[in-house]
Amino acid sequence: MKTLLICPSYRFALPQLVEHGPLAIAPILGECVASHWIEYLAGLGATHVQIVAADRADQVRATLGDGARWGVRLEVLAVSVEPTLAEATARYRPTGEAGWLPAPHEIVFMNHLPGCEGVPLFSSYATWFAALLAWMPRAMTPARIRVSEISPEIWVGRRAHISPTAQLIAPCWIGDQVFIEPGAIVGPGAIIEDRSVIENEARVVHSWVGPDTFVGPMTSVVSSLAWGRTLTNWRTDSALQVPDPFLMCSLSSAALTPAFEPFDRRTRATATRPLTSWLPSWPASIPRPAPSNPPVSSASSL
Amino acid sequence: MKIENLGTSLTISEIPELTAVNSASFRDQVSAVLPAELGVIEIDLSSTRFVDSSGLGALFALYRATAQRNGVVLRIVNPRPEIRQLLELTQMQQLFEIVQR
Numbered sequence: 001m002k003t004l005l006i007c008p009s010y011r012f013a014l015p016q017l018v019e020h021g022p023l024a025i026a027p028i029l030g031e032c033v034a035s036h037w038i039e040y041l042a043g044l045g046a047t048h049v050q051i052v053a054a055d056r057a058d059q060v061r062a063t064l065g066d067g068a069r070w071g072v073r074l075e076v077l078a079v080s081v082e083p084t085l086a087e088a089t090a091r092y093r094p095t096g097e098a099g100w101l102p103a104p105h106e107i108v109f110m111n112h113l114p115g116c117e118g119v120p121l122f123s124s125y126a127t128w129f130a131a132l133l134a135w136m137p138r139a140m141t142p143a144r145i146r147v148s149e150i151s152p153e154i155w156v157g158r159r160a161h162i163s164p165t166a167q168l169i170a171p172c173w174i175g176d177q178v179f180i181e182p183g184a185i186v187g188p189g190a191i192i193e194d195r196s197v198i199e200n201e202a203r204v205v206h207s208w209v210g211p212d213t214f215v216g217p218m219t220s221v222v223s224s225l226a227w228g229r230t231l232t233n234w235r236t237d238s239a240l241q242v243p244d245p246f247l248m249c250s251l252s253s254a255a256l257t258p259a260f261e262p263f264d265r266r267t268r269a270t271a272t273r274p275l276t277s278w279l280p281s282w283p284a285s286i287p288r289p290a291p292s293n294p295p296v297s298s299a300s301s302l
Numbered sequence: 303m304k305i306e307n308l309g310t311s312l313t314i315s316e317i318p319e320l321t322a323v324n325s326a327s328f329r330d331q332v333s334a335v336l337p338a339e340l341g342v343i344e345i346d347l348s349s350t351r352f353v354d355s356s357g358l359g360a361l362f363a364l365y366r367a368t369a370q371r372n373g374v375v376l377r378i379v380n381p382r383p384e385i386r387q388l389l390e391l392t393q394m395q396q397l398f399e400i401v402q403r
Contacts, residue, residue: 220392238384
């Protein structure tokens with residue numbers, strides 16, 4: 001059975017998200033938007049998935065591969081302009097051709113996640129974050145063996161390391177290979193994508209932390225999207241390039257100097273600590289608010 | 303940088319940036335004019351385009367210098383949205399009243 005996915009191209013409402021890559025491969029709970037769709041459509045019986053991409057199709061192709069992972073044949077078709085649903089139907093779906101998934105899954109515009117039609121992904125940062133929260137309980141598909149629900153509405157990657165003194169407050173999602181350090185508070189409404197580090201006493205509340213992101217000690221990420229050194233408030237759309245890496249930075253290889261490259265991610269995060277050691281005592285002397293929901297402390301290593 | 307001493311209140315404004323370059327000078331100039339009787343310190347950040355950790359350190363030094371005096375109000379006025387974000391990221395909003403006028 002065939003199906004066609006239309007990727008969203010550039011969205012002016014989400015410049016900080018688009019600068020990291022095409023929206024079709026934007027990370028959502030350990031996967032990307034397109035991966036969630038392909039998995040869903042494969043579950044409906046799709047065997048041949050065509051993806052129409054107007055924005056950086058080569059990156060989409062490199063990320064998704066040939067579809068073998070989902071048991072489908074995958075083709076990425078590069079176009080210059082994002083087609084509408086009607087244009088795509090006229091161009092790619094010959095009238096009367098058999099072998100397509102039934103409507104509405106024959107041609108899908110990826111402006112929302114599967115089953116979340118009422119929650120648009122790319123209208124604004126606020127809708128992006130709302131869509132992620134709505135998707136959280138649905139993201140635990142049978143194929144997601146690397147993540148488990150350790151407590152109601154608390155999902156944790158199997159290779160995540162969580163300090164016994166950290167507090168996880170539902171709902172929250174801790175991705176794979178994430179480090180949550182002592183005294184950190186994560187949640188409610190927090191999503192930490194894969195390979196990120198939440199340092200000692202940091203708070204992440206009603207926020208999304210992108211993959212490979214270091215959130216420094218004593219910092220407070222509230223109502224924000226934090227990815228690399230970019231902090232975007234999803235309520236106000238205000239964006240900040242955090243000036244000092246010990247507050248927030250990227251841990252991805254591309255963002256690090258060559259001297260760091262031989263080291264693994266934990267070592268890189270640890271290496272930022274000497275940078276923080278000279279800090280005055282001001283972060284520690286700031287009173288911390290009590291969490292609004294009952295916390296769950298987790299095992300040291302899951 | 304402009305500092306106005308109005309008896310029990312101090313207004314600091316026209317700070318283009320608060321960084322490693324000028325944070326020590328900010329600290330010295332403000333401490334030099336802190337009056338004995340102090341009610342309000344207002345730091346107008348409306349023209350401030352950039353603050354880094356040294357700048358935050360200078361603000362914290364001001365907090366420390368006035369912490370022993372009862373009733374002193376520390377107020378940051380009209381920070382740009384991204385500077386407000388930085389103040390919130392570092393939880394400085396718990397030490398300073400932040401107002402938009």
